[in-house]
Amino acid sequence: MLANLDRIVEGGGVLEIKTAGLRSQGQWEDGVPLAYQIQVLHQLAVTGKAWADVAVLIGGQEFRIYQIERDEERIAQFVAMEKTFWDHVEKETAPEVDGSESSNRALALLYPRTAAVMVDYTERKEMNLLFKTLLEARQRTKAAENNEALLEQRVKEAIGFAEGAIFSQGKAMWKLSKPSRSLDTKKLTQEHPELTAPYWGEKPGSRCFTVMEGD
Structure with missing residues (x-):
């Protein structure tokens, strides 16, 4: 495996330097964003170092340093994922779709246009089972959405003119937003x-x- 390092730090660590605009400041409020965590854990996997300092300058004004410790469990997980990815690259085979938004974007890029034909799968048992399973999943989703809407309406009804309500497991808010202008x-x-x-x-x-x- 390879990694590009910004700096090796004395004492057994590496340094990764980032800049962030004000619009992305919120991504750093709870620590290092996930994408950069993966990046530095990969660097630790390659170098064998024990920790990484991630230094970020936000909006050209605020400087922060976060430290990420070596995590063998996460490193093993990422290395396995990287190996799987590279196997697909070497074999020139696309990974299976996995229900993620990333898969949606990949399919849109792979098949951006249509031809004026219909594919006939009526005699393909496995494809008909796939479609049947999709219909059933959509029916369950619709039923769950309807039930959620009903429960939400009942909670709103209970809140009435108040801005919210407190429950033993949490709270629900139904606040009036500020007026806005649109063109x-x-x-x-x-x-x-x-x-x-x-x-x-x-x-x-x-x-x-x-x-x-149906037909």
């Missing part, structure tokens, strides 16, 4: 099309996945 772009375009015309741009289409039960 009516539709009206502006209708009444002053010459003003909006230079700012119109074309957005590429995307594929929409829908499921229909």
Whole structure:
């Protein structure tokens, strides 16, 4: 394995230097963001060092240093994942979809367009089972969403005009948000099309996945 280091620190550690804009300041409030934790744990795996200091300058104004200790369990997990990833690279095989948003983005990139054909899987037992399982999962999700909506409405009803309610397991808030202003772009375009015309741009289409039960 390889790793690019910013600095090796005397005493058995490494140093990773970061900068962050004010917009990403919140990502650092609870410590080092996960992506950077993985990065420095990989560095510790490669170097054998015991700890890493992550130094970050936020918004060009606030300087922080976080220390990440070597964690053999997490390192072993990441190394195994890296090996799996590299096996796919060497064999030129795509990993299986896993239900993550990353898989959604990968599928959208792999299959951005459509051809005017329908694939017939009516005689494929395994594909029909897959589709049946999807329908059942959607039915369970819909039922759970309906039940959640009902329970939420009952809690709102119990809160009434108050801004929230306290329960033994926590609290629920139903607060009034501050008024906001928005630009009516539709009206502006209708009444002053010459003003909006230079700012119109074309957005590429995307594929929409829908499921229909029955023939």
